Amino acid sequence: MGPILTIAMNTVTSFVQFLYSIAPAITGAISGGLWLLLVSVGLSKAFIPLFTADFATMGYTLFGLVAFFIAPMGIGGSMVGIELRAKKKSVKSIAWSAFFTAVIAGITEPGLFGLAIPAKKPLLIASGCNVIGSMLVLLFGGKLYTLSSAVLGIPALISPSKGIGLSFWAVIICCIITLVLSATLTYFFGWSQENEDSFE
Numbered sequence: 319m320g321p322i323l324t325i326a327m328n329t330v331t332s333f334v335q336f337l338y339s340i341a342p343a344i345t346g347a348i349s350g351g352l353w354l355l356l357v358s359v360g361l362s363k364a365f366i367p368l369f370t371a372d373f374a375t376m377g378y379t380l381f382g383l384v385a386f387f388i389a390p391m392g393i394g395g396s397m398v399g400i401e402l403r404a405k406k407k408s409v410k411s412i413a414w415s416a417f418f419t420a421v422i423a424g425i426t427e428p429g430l431f432g433l434a435i436p437a438k439k440p441l442l443i444a445s446g447c448n449v450i451g452s453m454l455v456l457l458f459g460g461k462l463y464t465l466s467s468a469v470l471g472i473p474a475l476i477s478p479s480k481g482i483g484l485s486f487w488a489v490i491i492c493c494i495i496t497l498v499l500s501a502t503l504t505y506f507f508g509w510s511q512e513n514e515d516s517f518e
Contacts, residue, residue, distance in 0.1 A: 393416070395498065
């Protein structure tokens with residue numbers, strides 16, 4: 319299994335590098351939409367060489383920004399929608415816990431495996447919102463200057479040479495948009511009584 323996973327990761331890395339050389343913003347948006355899926359199958363590590371190459375050549379990363387700031391907001395928002403919609407205390411507890419780990423620390427796995435993947439629609443909504451958030455943040459010039467994530471990683475958005483500027487605020491605003499949009503859509507369309515009944 320190990321060699322197969324390594325080959326898959328190298329293939330993903332090479333393919334994304336090729337796309338990135340052609341259209342960075344579009345590739346970043348696609349990556350944002352696929353990031354949660356990549357995390358769920360263990361292929362997210364394939365992007366680490368891209369992040370490090372970006373830091374070495376440009377001093378910042380776009381992919382890292384999408385992966386470690388926008389994507390956690392998408393899944394975090396879906397957890398808010400579930401928490402507000404769900405009736406069972408056990409579901410609400412999982413949702414709130416997963417929300418905090420995603421939005422504060424950028425850890426998406428509890429939300430992914432705890433609720434989003436089993437319920438399906440929250441995963442699709444979060445991924446769709448990540449596409450929108452990723453495209454917006456790249457269009458408005460967002461950048462990540464060191465490898466860090468979510469609320470705890472906010473200082474990593476500050477430019478070492480220019481300080482807090484347009485890039486910083488672009489990321490903050492796009493994270494909020496992604497979070498609110500995902501929460502709203504999940505509340506109205508992502509959680510049903512059938513989902514509720516399937517969780518003990």
